[in-house]
Amino acid sequence: MRVGRSELVCVCVLGLMVCGGVRGDEGERKLGVNAALQYWAGFALMPKLEKGELEMMDNWKALEVDGKARRVVGKYSRSLKYLHRGAEIEVCDWGFDFKLGPLLEMPHLGKARQLARAAALRARIHFKDGQGGEAMKDLSAVMKLGRDIGKDHLLITVLIHYALDAIAIEQIAEGFDRLDGKSARGLLAKMKKLGRPLQMSKAIRGEQVHFIGWLKRTADENDFKKLQKIVGPIGGAGDDEAAAKKAFMKMVEGTDKMYDELRRIYQLPYAKFKKAHEAYVDRIEKSKNVIARTVLPAVSMMRVVETKARIYQLMLVAALRLKVEGKEGFGKVKDPTTGKTFEMKSDRDGFTLRSPFKYRKKAVELRFKRKSVS
Numbered sequence: 262m263r264v265g266r267s268e269l270v271c272v273c274v275l276g277l278m279v280c281g282g283v284r285g286d287e288g289e290r291k292l293g294v295n296a297a298l299q300y301w302a303g304f305a306l307m308p309k310l311e312k313g314e315l316e317m318m319d320n321w322k323a324l325e326v327d328g329k330a331r332r333v334v335g336k337y338s339r340s341l342k343y344l345h346r347g348a349e350i351e352v353c354d355w356g357f358d359f360k361l362g363p364l365l366e367m368p369h370l371g372k373a374r375q376l377a378r379a380a381a382l383r384a385r386i387h388f389k390d391g392q393g394g395e396a397m398k399d400l401s402a403v404m405k406l407g408r409d410i411g412k413d414h415l416l417i418t419v420l421i422h423y424a425l426d427a428i429a430i431e432q433i434a435e436g437f438d439r440l441d442g443k444s445a446r447g448l449l450a451k452m453k454k455l456g457r458p459l460q461m462s463k464a465i466r467g468e469q470v471h472f473i474g475w476l477k478r479t480a481d482e483n484d485f486k487k488l489q490k491i492v493g494p495i496g497g498a499g500d501d502e503a504a505a506k507k508a509f510m511k512m513v514e515g516t517d518k519m520y521d522e523l524r525r526i527y528q529l530p531y532a533k534f535k536k537a538h539e540a541y542v543d544r545i546e547k548s549k550n551v552i553a554r555t556v557l558p559a560v561s562m563m564r565v566v567e568t569k570a571r572i573y574q575l576m577l578v579a580a581l582r583l584k585v586e587g588k589e590g591f592g593k594v595k596d597p598t599t600g601k602t603f604e605m606k607s608d609r610d611g612f613t614l615r616s617p618f619k620y621r622k623k624a625v626e627l628r629f630k631r632k633s634v635s
Contacts (some may be wrong), residue, residue: 262477263332263504266588272556280630281442288500293363294350294352294411295304295350295352295353295354296348296349296350296351296352296353296405297353297354297355297356297409297593298347298349298605299343299344299346299350300343300344300347300353300369300373300376300404300406300409302342302343303339303341303342303343303344303346303347303376303587304340304369304372304373306338306340306343306402307337307340307375307376307379308336310313310333310336310356312456314333314336314622315613316329317325317333318333318375318379321378321379321381321382322381322387324382324384326385328532330382330386332381333382334382334383334386335381336403336528337376337379337380337383340376340379341376341379341380341383341399341553342404342434343404344376344380344402345398345408346403347402347405347406347409347461348402348405348406348445348576353409354410355369359413359471360471360474360478361475362472362474362475362476362479362537363472363475364475365415367418368509369410369420370417370418372408373406373407373421373425374421374424375406375427376406377403377406377428377429377544378428378620380399380400380402380403380414381399381403381429381432383396383399383429384396384397384399384400384432384436385432385436387399387433387436387437388432388436388439392439392445393436393439393440393441393444394441394444394447396432396433396436396438396439396440397433397444397448398431400432400532401429401448401451401452402434403425403428403429404425404426404429404430404451404455404556405450405451405455406425407423407424407425407426407429408422408459409423410425411423411464412459413467414459414463414464414466414467415464415467415468416461416464416558417455417473418464419459419460419461419463419464419567420563420566421565422458423567423569423570426458426570426573426574427570427573428626430573430574430577431627433448433507433577434577434629435579435630435632436581437584437629437630438611438631442500442582442584442585443577445581446585447586448583449578449580449581449585452574452577452581453577455490457571457574458567458570460567461527461560461563461564461566461567462524462527462528463594465520465521465523465524465527465558465560466524468520468558469520469521469524471504471511471519472556473516473517476488476513476516476552477510478508480506480509480513488509509552512550512551512552512553513552515550515552515553516550516552516553516556516557519545519550519553519557520557521555521556522541523541523558523560525558526538527564531564531568531598534564535561538559538560538561538564539561542559542561545557556599558611565619565620566620568597568598568618568620568623569620570599571616572596572598572616572618572625573625573627575594575595575596575597575603575634576603576614576616576627577627578594579591579594579602579603579614580612580614580627580629582594591605596618597617598617598618599616600617604616604617610630610631611628611629611630611631612628612631613626613627613628613629614629616624616626
């Protein structure tokens with residue numbers, strides 16, 4: 262029997278998981294109790310799609326739920342099994358060596374988005390088939406995967422976490438009319454366990470720790486060619502290596518302090534943050550510190566994305582509590598930007614929750630379907 266590459270990778274991963282444990286400085290620990298190992302197995306088993314199938318997955322939101330869609334999703338059945346297994350495990354360690362700094366590759370990010378789309382498309386199929394409970398299992402697993410991606414607290418991983426949350430929440434809203442009270446209560450419980458979306462301020466801190474640490478280690482190794490590939494030419498020090506290193510380390514220390522300032526600014530209330538951040542960016546752009554100008558992120562849009570992620574989550578909680586507890590439960594959930602309940606506009610086929618907070622110049626809205634009333 263021929264064994265394909267994906268099956269071989271999966272066997273290797275599973276082999277690690279079934280080992281009873283290892284002895285080390287920390288004593289015995291079970292290698293298999295790690296959601297990442299389940300996710301990696303799921304990634305390894307993802308199908309190789311034909312061109313037309315890839316186009317279908319790229320267009321999964323608008324794709325007609327027909328036989329073709331069901332066949333494509335069916336190819337992900339083994340991968341989705343491992344998605345669910347990973348979602349049941351609280352601990353998740355992707356095993357990356359963050360000492361590599363900006364040279365670290367993170368191949369799981371694209372694979373996670375691909376698997377999340379497959380899960381969301383299968384949820385659409387479940388909703389069409391009247392299986393709201395099964396759809397909730399797929400979509401809550403996507404939310405857990407997003408949290409596990411974001412736990413590494415880097416800007417890109419937290420942004421992927423927000424993106425996966427949005428995929429799940431928008432599909433839950435789309436199939437809201439197929440959701441019964443039991444499934445709604447179950448989802449509320451899972452969301453409470455997951456907690457609020459991960460905070461971008463912690464990601465800024467993660468970037469600071471890993472990147473500044475990498476800069477210092479690389480400078481100690483006198484590998485200035487590697488450094489200049491990342492941050493550009495370090496001028497003003499002539500050909501004197503000692504002087505160059507001293508100038509470089511001064512910029513590193515300055516950048517480290519600027520990261521501290523950025524984190525303080527980021528945690529200000531939004532109105533104060535916006536003004537302070539604009540002044541901060543202006544100062545960085547005029548700075549002679551080439552490292553700061555190159556690497557310090559402009560987090561204005563990130564703050565907006567984070568706020569939208571929090572609003573989306575609370576809109577879903579409000580809608581679920583409306584279904585389970587009625588208007589009283591709905592009224593207990595507040596818009597984080599106003600401290601008031603979300604504005605609700607109802608029509609024949611559903612209702613829309615609205616926040617005045619602007620995302621891409623438009624107020625944040627989320628529409629929930631419900632059964633039409635004759």
